[in-house]
Amino acid sequence: MHALFSAFAPIWVLTGIGYAVGRGGLLGEQAEAVLGRFVFHVAMPAALFTMVSGASPDVFGHPSMVAFAASTAVAAGAGYVLVRRVFGRGRPDAAIGAMSSGHVNSANLGIPVAVQVLGDASFVAQVILFQVLVLSPVVLTLVESGTEGA
Template sequence: MPSLHPLLSGFAPIWALTGVGYLVARAKLLGPQAETVLNRFVFHVAMPAALFLMISRTPLDRFANTSMLAFAAGTAVATGLGLLAGRLLFHRKAGELAIGSMASGYVNSANLGIPVTMQVIGDASFVAPVVLFQILLVTPAVLAVLDSGAAGRRALLTLPMRNPILLATALGAVVSAAGLHLPTEVNRSAELLGGAGVPTALIALGMSLHNRPPAEGRSHRAETALTVGIKTLVQPLVALAVAGPVLHLSSHQLLTVVLFSALPTAQNVYTYAREYGQGSGLARDAVLWSTLASMATLSVISWSLGPA
């Protein structure tokens, strides 16, 4: 039976780097535009490098497994509920709806998925299909909505060429499908750039806590609470219902799917929100509060579904 302490070890770097970002902003070490610059570095340089390298090294047939059906079902329901809540309850516009739906169902698959699943079940192989699913299907759909609002009359067909995230994803998929092996120098350069993405995004997230408005309205707090509830409770429950009664997955597969579905909102969502100026407050708070809440939900899941 896994203890709480191993799970906490996966969260410690997230809180530490977010705290560093808060202190940096509080001390005004990097100037008033630092948060914007760091987010743009992540979006335009570090994240594309990391995504290209990850996808180019992953066989695309990793999509094809039964467990992904349960994970996809949980994601679809969670993002759909986030979309409906934003439209019907909070009257958000298209870009904000895209961010709200993403915050409701886009999991922190690699940064937390790897350490958590290694601690609980000793196997992080499910990371690859989850990452591919989110990057190749969920991310393009959200960015298409965000970019259509920002681009005005620019054609949607040119979106992959104008968006570094989608361009890197497409190039990585081509390299993977063709079975190409990149030169060592290219791989190493991409590793160095990509490795800067997560810590920089977390520091920028921490800086946003210091730069946030002095008071958030009741509507914002309600929307954040609903988003976090959908992410940390609804999404894993739907995955559990599909993985168990519908697909009859093994106990190991069931635990893996539900654990991944219960992971908190990825910090990528805040990076996208800041880049497009849409729903950044909701994205920021969804990342923070879902990360905090998931420490409890992941512990309950590992206790109830984990091996004795």
């Protein structure tokens, strides 16, 4: 428990510092927009490229990746069924519900947490590839098949 707390403590401290700096206006009125654009357009693409370019395809058979894929399928399937049956929505809406249920924030939050807590973010690359190569095409196919002729 102590190891887990000590791994997450720096993340919480930096979050608190960022909140205080933002509330105090230390970096000016445009700081949020400028820093957001920097992270979105420069820092995260560089980090993602570095991770994905070094990803090895053989890790897709690793038990942790299989567990991730299975849990994603269960969560996405539950979201799809819930939107279709409970809320009575069509296939496109249910597909978006499935994606919302099964898609994780593996980049913006996953990379820093994996590096800090696990000491390695290589698993995040496989998660991103799975979401881009499997989950997104399935969802987009379901959305498109439900909107033909609309």
